Each structure stands twice: as structure tokens, then as C-alpha cells.
Amino acid sequence: MKIKPIKTEEDYTKALERLNVIFDASIGSKAADELEILSILIEKYESIHYPIVLPDPIEAILFRMEQMNYTENDLANLLGVEVSINNVLSKKTKLSLEMIRKLHQYFNIPTEVLIQPY
Numbered sequence: 001m002k003i004k005p006i007k008t009e010e011d012y013t014k015a016l017e018r019l020n021v022i023f024d025a026s027i028g029s030k031a032a033d034e035l036e037i038l039s040i041l042i043e044k045y046e047s048i049h050y051p052i053v054l055p056d057p058i059e060a061i062l063f064r065m066e067q068m069n070y071t072e073n074d075l076a077n078l079l080g081v082e083v084s085i086n087n088v089l090s091k092k093t094k095l096s097l098e099m100i101r102k103l104h105q106y107f108n109i110p111t112e113v114l115i116q117p118y
Contacts (some may be wrong), residue, residue: 003037007044015042057114058091064107078106091118 019038025031031117033112065075076085079099087093095103100114 004042012045054113054116057116057118059108060113064109078112
């Protein structure tokens with residue numbers, strides 16, 4: 001087991017290739033230990049060089065509405081708010097804390113997505 005930091009794209013490619021070779025290592029084996037360490041190094045490299053950007057809060061709501069066949073009226077009923085849902089979806093009115101809680105609970109949209117500025 002020869003492990004070294006992943007500093008370049010070439011190192012990253014080699015680490016991924018090695019990971020594929022030892023992916024099914026038996027638990028408790030030296031290969032399994034190597035797999036664990038290698039996956040940590042790969043994750044660290046990816047978090048720096050290939051960060052995952054969170055989606056826009058309103059785009060996430062619209063996407064979930066489409067998935068669940070929800071209309072603006074359905075959303076208004078769900079949220080039970082006095083504000084125009086059209087204004088919320090067109091970004092004229094910001095999401096309130098109560099709306100964020102309900103959207104998280106019923107649509108299962110992560111709060112990290114919903115609390116972002118937009």
C-alpha cells in the first residue's frame with residue numbers, strides 16, 4: 001500500500017483507477033484499509049476541485065413541484081400563506097422561515113438550499 005496526497009489531476013486519475021481495482025476489498029484486509037484512506041483523499045480533492053453547487057431555492061421548489069405534479073394553487077394551499085405564490089416563485093417576495101419549514105417538511109428540500117440568498 002503506497003498512499004500519497006492527491007495534488008494533481010494525474011494523481012487524481014491514478015487514485016480513481018486504484019480505487020476501481022480495490023473497490024470490492026474484503027473488510028479488515030489491507031486493501032480495505034487502503035480503500036478507506038484513498039476514498040478520503042479522493043473526496044478531499046473533489047471537494048476542492050469539483051465542488052457541488054447548491055441549486056437556486058426557487059428552482060428547487062419549481063423542480064419538486066413538477067416532480068409531484070403540484071400547481072401554484074396546490075403550493076398556496078400547502079403553505080397556507082397570504083402572499084401571492086406567483087410573487088414568491090418569480091422572486092419578488094422572499095421565502096419566510098415558516099415557508100422554508102413547510103417546504104422542507106413536505107417537499108423534502110434541504111434547508112441549506114432553501115435558506116440561500118437569491
